[in-house]
Amino acid sequence: MEFCPKCGGVMVPERVDGRRVLKCRSCGYVKEADNPGSKYRVVERIERHPLDKVAVFDVDVATLPVVPFKCENCGNDRAYAYEVQTRAGDEPATRFYICTKCRKVYREYA
Ligand SMILES: [Zn+2]
Ligand SMILES: [Zn+2]
Structure with missing residues (x-):
């Protein structure tokens, strides 16, 4: 409870x-709810793009691959890997990691 x-x-x-x-x-x-099958809304602020500040996308984490990733927030060592094409079409896809435990979102900077 x-x-x-x-x-x-x-x-x-x-x-x-x-x-x-x-x-x-x-x-x-x-x-x-702590439910791995639930949709998880990721909100990310992109400071480098003043006209496109916030990327919001719905992720069904149940469908994502789990990869080794060290979470600085809770010490967990696994995360869901997720790639998203930002709305600026000339940019390469950005990879995100979502901690499987605390759901903290990390952005991978190339
Ligand atoms: Zn209350
Ligand atoms: Zn974590």
């Missing part, structure tokens, strides 16, 4: 936009 980080209330599973989330019964706080 999970408890709300804000008020300590009980978090109950719910569906929002087809995704599984946990919602606090007391204050309504919502967090992503």
